[in-house]
Amino acid sequence: xxxxxxxxxxxxxxxxxxxxxxxxxxxxxxxxxxxxxxxxxxxxxxxxxxxxxxxxxxxxxxxxxxxxxxxxxxxxxxxxxxxxxxxxxxxxxxxxxxxxxxxxxxxxxxxxxxxxxxxxxxxxxxxxxxxxxxxxxxxxxxxxxxxxxxxxxxxxxxxxxxxxxxxxxxxxxxxxxxxxxxxxxxxxxxxxxxxxxxxxxxxxxxxxxxxxxxxxxxxxxxxxxxxxxxxxxxxxxxxxxxxxxxxxxxxxxxxxxxxxxxxxxxxxxxxxxxxxxxxxxxxxxxxxxxxxxxxxxxxxxxxxxxxx
Amino acid sequence: xxxxxxxxxxxxxxxxxxxxxxxxxxxxxxxxxxxxxxxxxxxxxxxxxxxxxxxxxxxxxxxxxxxxxxxxxxxxxxxxxxxxxxxxxxxxxxxxxxxxxxxxxxxxxxxxxxxxxxxxxxxxxxxxxxxxxxxxxxxxxxxxxxxxxxxxxxxxxxxxxxxxxxxxxxxxxxxxxxxxxxxxxxxxxxxxxxxxxxxxxxxxxxxxxxxxxxxxxxxxxxxxxxxxxxxxxxxxxxxxxxxxxxxxxxxxx
Ligand SMILES: Nc1ncnc2c1ncn2[C@@H]1O[C@H](COP(=O)(O)OP(=O)(O)OP(=O)(O)O)[C@@H](O)[C@H]1O
Ligand SMILES: [Mg+2]
Numbered sequence: 001x002x003x004x005x006x007x008x009x010x011x012x013x014x015x016x017x018x019x020x021x022x023x024x025x026x027x028x029x030x031x032x033x034x035x036x037x038x039x040x041x042x043x044x045x046x047x048x049x050x051x052x053x054x055x056x057x058x059x060x061x062x063x064x065x066x067x068x069x070x071x072x073x074x075x076x077x078x079x080x081x082x083x084x085x086x087x088x089x090x091x092x093x094x095x096x097x098x099x100x101x102x103x104x105x106x107x108x109x110x111x112x113x114x115x116x117x118x119x120x121x122x123x124x125x126x127x128x129x130x131x132x133x134x135x136x137x138x139x140x141x142x143x144x145x146x147x148x149x150x151x152x153x154x155x156x157x158x159x160x161x162x163x164x165x166x167x168x169x170x171x172x173x174x175x176x177x178x179x180x181x182x183x184x185x186x187x188x189x190x191x192x193x194x195x196x197x198x199x200x201x202x203x204x205x206x207x208x209x210x211x212x213x214x215x216x217x218x219x220x221x222x223x224x225x226x227x228x229x230x231x232x233x234x235x236x237x238x239x240x241x242x243x244x245x246x247x248x249x250x251x252x253x254x255x256x257x258x259x260x261x262x263x264x265x266x267x268x269x270x271x272x273x274x275x276x277x278x279x280x281x282x283x284x285x286x287x288x289x290x291x292x293x294x295x296x297x298x299x300x301x302x303x304x305x306x307x308x
Numbered sequence: 309x310x311x312x313x314x315x316x317x318x319x320x321x322x323x324x325x326x327x328x329x330x331x332x333x334x335x336x337x338x339x340x341x342x343x344x345x346x347x348x349x350x351x352x353x354x355x356x357x358x359x360x361x362x363x364x365x366x367x368x369x370x371x372x373x374x375x376x377x378x379x380x381x382x383x384x385x386x387x388x389x390x391x392x393x394x395x396x397x398x399x400x401x402x403x404x405x406x407x408x409x410x411x412x413x414x415x416x417x418x419x420x421x422x423x424x425x426x427x428x429x430x431x432x433x434x435x436x437x438x439x440x441x442x443x444x445x446x447x448x449x450x451x452x453x454x455x456x457x458x459x460x461x462x463x464x465x466x467x468x469x470x471x472x473x474x475x476x477x478x479x480x481x482x483x484x485x486x487x488x489x490x491x492x493x494x495x496x497x498x499x500x501x502x503x504x505x506x507x508x509x510x511x512x513x514x515x516x517x518x519x520x521x522x523x524x525x526x527x528x529x530x531x532x533x534x535x536x537x538x539x540x541x542x543x544x545x546x547x548x549x550x551x552x553x554x555x556x557x558x559x560x561x
Contacts (some may be wrong), residue, residue: 014561052402055561074310074404082402088395092327104316105403148398269470 004030004186005051005155010060012046012210020046021210023060028155028188035179035201035218036190037300043210043286045085045189048157064155078106081153085160085190089140091133095124098132099146118146121176125238138169145176156180158189160197174200194300200224208304229292230272232259235285243280248275259286309477312464313405320531321387321417332383333425336375344436347493356558357525358495364437369520370492371433372425376426377487377512381479382464384418392467392559401560407553411463418459419452426451447522451536454515458543463481467552467559486512496528511541536547 004027012021021043028034036044049055051062051069062069064076090098099115110284119125122142127135132143141161148156160178162170177187177200184278197204198218205215214221237256248271250261263271279286325332341533348364355363391397391438400410441447490512496504507513508529518534521527527534553559 024335049561050396054398054401055558056556072505074406077402077404080402083397085399088398090396092321097323101320101397104319105313105399105405107310107312107404109312253556 002030004026006063006187007047007051008060008062010047010050010062011058011070012043012050012055012056019210021050024210024212025060026205026212026215028186029203031181031184031186033189033200033201035197035204036191036207037187037192037194037197037204038207038302039192041209042207043250044207046210047157047207048082048159048188052080052157052167053077076229079154080150081148081151081156081160083141083144083148083156087137087140087144089132089143092131093144094129094131095119095135095146096128098143099150102147103150108151114152115146115150118149121179122146123172134253138165141165142169145173153185154185155188158187160190160192162191162193170196183189206300208302213303223296229260229262230275231286231290232258232261232275232279232286233290234259234279235287238284244278245275246277246281250275273276310403310405310409313403314329314409315506317400317410317413318417322386322420325417325421332379332421335433336379337428340371340375341432341436343367344433347406350435355370357515358498358517359524360435361437361524361526365439366495366520367493367526368433368437368439369523370490372426372429372451373454373490373512373516373519374487374492375429375473376422376454377483377515378479379425380422380455380458381462383421384415384459385466385469385475387414387418388463388466389469390538396558407550410553411460411549411559414458415456415463418462422455422459422535423451426455428559441472441523442525447519449537450515450519450522453535453542454519457538457545460542460549464545464548464552465547470558486510491516491528491537508553511537514538 006027007028009023009025010021011019011023013019024047033283036047036101038044041084047054050057051064053069053073062076064079067073067075068076069076093101096115096119099111099118100112103115104112117126119128122145124139124142124146128140132140135143141164145158145161161173161177165173174196181187189200201218203215204218204221206213234257238252241250241252241254241259245259248261250259252259261271276286344364344367347367352363352367358366392398417495430439465475465478469478469488489507490510491507496507496513496517499507499515514529514534514537518538520533521531521534549556
């Protein structure tokens with residue numbers, strides 16, 4: 001794999017002195033899907049905006065396929081498509097005209113066949129002659145995606161592509177992203193929906209308060225941190241945890257009824273029956289059992305909380 | 309040079325004019341026609357010739373210039389302000405286009421509209437008063453030069469403005485008075501010496517004077533001075549716009 005986007009020591013202090021991004025370095029591999037996760041105000045949009053030329057960096061530099069984003073802005077930007085977070089569209093233009101305009105803006109010769117395919121893929125074909133102001137919000141977002149793809153970018157930035165989008169469209173979007181990846185496009189997306197990152201990303205970066213806290217392969221991250229937790233609700237209250245259960249590493253909740261135990265999924269066979277046997281041996285009655293796998297969300301919340 | 313991008317923006321801007329043909333062309337033509345009725349026909353009948361030119365014809369270049377100034381400024385300032393206001397300008401900022409290309413496209417479109425409008429007004433005026441243009445080449449030259457210069461000025465205003473009030477403030481507060489006092493309706497030679505000297509600080513005087521010379525062969529100030537002043541103002545606008553893009557002033561955070 002080779003690096004297609006190289007970010008080095010990039011930082012941003014806005015006018016007024018607020019530092020939205022502390023010096024940050026990151027390499028994006030050709031053809032990967034990289035998910036940037038972070039709470040509101042973490043600096044995700046700021047980072048993307050600097051790379052795409054909407055915001056001036058305070059320090060650092062960005063290279064797109066070897067081209068400096070400022071000195072070689074033409075070659076750098078040609079390769080980038082951006083779908084910003086905010087819905088911003090023309091009103092009186094038609095869908096067809098606005099998408100064709102975008103292609104021209106990026107210096108590409110007209111290609112009606114390509115634009116037709118894009119609009120069909122995004123279920124916008126029957127709206128192609130509609131004025132944009134007659135479209136719904138979700139359709140407008142799709143228009144913005146079509147605009148970003150109109151010049152056949154090699155790198156696509158999706159800043160919260162599925163915010164305010166219904167379930168169907170979200171599935172469509174995921175399918176589109178996978179198809180783009182198959183055709184070799186590198187995709188960088190930000191999202192608040194952890195399941196989205198979990199579903200799609202090859203690698204995940206967590207950003208908080210302008211600092212990149214972690215960058216990991218998604219699978220490794222899930223393996224490393226993706227534990228399972230079982231919660232056994234007891235029929236009656238316990239004053240203290242029996243030593244036998246404490247030795248296993250189980251914990252008793254404040255209410256004296258919820259017994260929680262965390263285990264590695266790989267060793268569940270060995271652990272679970274033993275735990276249940278011990279509970280029975282203590283003469284306790286089980287009212288309910290609930291198991292769940294810790295999700296990226298827990299990992300994320302832990303990371304972000306830990307930093308505060 | 310990203311010529312396709314220039315063409316895309318230019319075409320977009322011209323389409324916008326076509327959509328808003330009423331504001332863009334019809335309104336200025338009507339207001340100019342009203343000026344002719346009031347100043348040319350009603351008042352002009354009681355005025356003598358100015359520098360040997362009948363008053364009705366004398367005011368034609370000034371009226372054209374006035375429309376040219378206000379329309380260039382409003383077209384160009386709106387053209388750049390609006391995409392910033394609705395947030396679609398992100399696309400231009402993220403596209404592989406240089407400042408020169410962006411300016412050429414927006415200012416080119418605004419200036420084209422103004423020149424077309426100027427010619428329409430000229431045709432309208434010809435219906436009211438007999439007209440001959442002594443130096444048609446220079447007339448067109450001044451028309452284009454003024455349209456480009458004030459479209460640049462408008463472009464800078466469109467970047468500077470961060471609300472609609474400011475967008476209208478400059479044209480109303482500065483440009484209209486300067487145009488009125490720039491000799492649209494009189495020769496500055498008709499003024500007392502003191503006010504004549506004051507007028508020489510008004511850049512519009514040079515535009516109107518030069519333009520009028522191309523019609524009638526007479527002018528208030530030397531034609532070369534007119535030309536140099538216009539070019540100087542244009543250079544100043546270019547410098548300001550260059551600085552705005554270099555620093556990202558109100559375009560980039
Ligand atoms: N133009 C600006 N001027 C000053 N501060 C800004 C500006 N834009 C963003 N900020 C601040 O920078 C910080 C990061 O903002 P940013 O938009 O990058 O966050 P984000 O991670 O995209 O958040 P969200 O998930 O809400 O979209 C915020 O505290 C924000 O208030
Ligand atoms: Mg954001």
